[in-house]
Amino acid sequence: MLSVSNLSVDYGSTRVVDKLNLALADDEILMLVGPTGCGKTTILQALAGLIPISEGEITLGAWSASAQKPVPPEKRNVGMVFQDFALFPHLTVQQNVNFRLKDRALADHWIELLGLGALRHAKPATLSGGQKQRVALARTLAHEPVFILLDEPLSNLDAALKDNLRWEIRNALKAAGVPAIWVTHDQEEALSVGDRVGVLKSGKLEQLDTPETCFSEPSSRFVARFLGEASFIPGHLEQGRVRTAIGDAPGTPVDGATGAVDLLLRPDDVSLIPVADGGGNGEIAWVRYEGGARLFAVTLDDGTEVKVRASHETRAEPGSRVQLAVITTHPLAVFNRE
Missing domain, CATH: 3.40.50.300 (P-loop containing nucleotide triphosphate hydrolases)
Structure with missing residues (x-):
């Protein structure tokens, strides 16, 4: 050894x-x-x-x-x-x-x-x-x-x-x-x-x-960002679940995080649906075509940016409105609010 x-x-x-x-x-x-x-x-x-x-x-x-x-x-x-x-x-x-x-x-x-x-x-x-x-x-x-x-x-x-x-x-x-x-x-x-x-x-x-x-379960925000696309959205952790503007998710606290927290989201943890007539909860900032998928950056109505990976068949142009929702069922890392 x-x-x-x-x-x-x-x-x-x-x-x-x-x-x-x-x-x-x-x-x-x-x-x-x-x-x-x-x-x-x-x-x-x-x-x-x-x-x-x-x-x-x-x-x-x-x-x-x-x-x-x-x-x-x-x-x-x-x-x-x-x-x-x-x-x-x-x-x-x-x-x-x-x-x-x-x-x-x-x-x-x-x-x-x-x-x-x-x-x-x-x-x-x-x-x-x-x-x-x-x-x-x-x-x-x-x-x-x-x-x-x-x-x-x-x-x-x-x-x-x-x-x-x-x-x-x-x-x-x-x-x-x-x-x-x-x-x-x-x-x-x-x-x-x-x-x-x-x-x-x-x-x-x-x-x-x-x-x-x-x-x-990254031990720090640095590790989270270094090992892939990482988005952090504000939420409130209580009894193992985090409430956010785009839905609830099970959470795993890092360094004793509790109360007002930031939830780590990977692009596959979120769904994206284009909407019309000014609805939805965010706006497309940019989009990148990856072949089998598209990577979207979405600015939520509270100003937070979230990256979302969706099927290549999903089409939405920068400036258009979308509805995001947390879809993961596994616990996500939760950090104390910065």
Whole structure:
């Protein structure tokens, strides 16, 4: 099990990572997300031993690293997968995966499992982005690391490739049975692939939990906004239900919220019906076509803006009147009124 206790990293007088605590099960995938500059890549570099830590301890199996007793990268047996693939251009797929490897059977195993068998003798210049990333992953797994760090491995790929490849990588990591920390800027990727999600803000973990909990029960407004479209509407919480201008909903208080509160709404928690003759309870501010759906921003009569996702068959132009209603039946996060 990988264990990180009170890990801090300073760049000069600036603290970039502040008292990070986490533990990973033997085959767990943790997704780290957060805005640019929040410390995601710094955490990976510290875990790999590429930069010194200022405080805390990293423990995995036979070794334990601290500021006073650092462990060099070559002694940690960590595998790393980068966004730029880091393949040797003059070597074939087989040679890249075999590089500095004693047991060639392991290379063959991962080459076949990741669908690279027909490309053994190809060089990186002839491969697609997705194929290059599979080669990089096969090389990492063939060396039997005790844990794996992935630094935005899909960021350089076309959107069409990302969906399938994220599941190929997840399945390969699960087959290898090693813990992995995967840094991404893609919230959908984080929520769909990870066993748990860690949301970082200014070097600190705002929340570390299952994807569903982080999304539906965020620990702060920051987490709520970062993991998808979030609208907050005023309401009153009493006996587990929140009364709002567009209907009632069951509520889960955050930090003891009670009385006058703000209710977190996701775009799918609300229905939208166009109305005529000046009726309704809001006005369309803007609309975005998403293919299978449309995302509407609606300004309610009290001035609150609510985002609503509806079928692509629902049509309403900016300036037109609509009727919104809360339709969810599951509890929604409730925050103290700002």
